[in-house]
Amino acid sequence: MELEQWFKKGIDPDTYVESMQTHKENLLHVYDQFNLPKEDTESLHKIKEQNLRVIVLTEDWCGDAMLNIPILFRLAEKTNIKISLLLRDSNLELMDEYLTKGKARAIPIFIFIDEKGKEVAKWGPRAPEIQEFIEEATSKLPTKETTDFKEKQKEVFTFVTKAFKENNEFWDKVYQNLKQTLLKSI
Numbered sequence: 001m002e003l004e005q006w007f008k009k010g011i012d013p014d015t016y017v018e019s020m021q022t023h024k025e026n027l028l029h030v031y032d033q034f035n036l037p038k039e040d041t042e043s044l045h046k047i048k049e050q051n052l053r054v055i056v057l058t059e060d061w062c063g064d065a066m067l068n069i070p071i072l073f074r075l076a077e078k079t080n081i082k083i084s085l086l087l088r089d090s091n092l093e094l095m096d097e098y099l100t101k102g103k104a105r106a107i108p109i110f111i112f113i114d115e116k117g118k119e120v121a122k123w124g125p126r127a128p129e130i131q132e133f134i135e136e137a138t139s140k141l142p143t144k145e146t147t148d149f150k151e152k153q154k155e156v157f158t159f160v161t162k163a164f165k166e167n168n169e170f171w172d173k174v175y176q177n178l179k180q181t182l183l184k185s186i
Helices: 003-009 013-019 024-033 038-048 063-079 128-138 149-166 168-184
Strands: 053-058 082-087 109-113 119-123
Touching: 003 053, 003 082, 003 109, 013 024, 013 082, 024 063, 024 149, 024 168, 038 063, 038 168, 053 063, 063 082, 063 149, 063 168, 119 168, 128 149, 128 168, 149 168
Parallel strands: 053 082
Antiparallel strands: 053 109, 109 119
């Protein structure tokens, strides 16, 4: 299937948020608290002129999606980027074309397309600084064979989710990386 068809298959942001079962409140918190920098007017105008659309591969249980998607929503509002969201697990054919490091079905993935449905940029699943944070947080986990692995993993997930929700520096890192990805494609 072509990207244009994938875009048409997706759902709009309001429908996605309404359907969320897991991280809805956290996603809305980031969305409500995050604002684009006022000094980015020129950059945002350049992006807006491209008439982009974006296909988002996601799942509502994903902490990275909880962090990244509201930032995308804010960026899209200022640049008139139309958003179409697809659930990863129901769209593996597309997901498998955008594997992280050639093997992981990591999400979210943002596939930016032009008016003709041609890919112009891809972003995800994380900004580099967020990847470093995750690697540091998970480096303290015991091996999977230990009896307390699941408990410790849950503690790390809780810690990461709280950081994603509350650390506005993370929000800015995501925004800056996303913006730079789009500006490079122009």
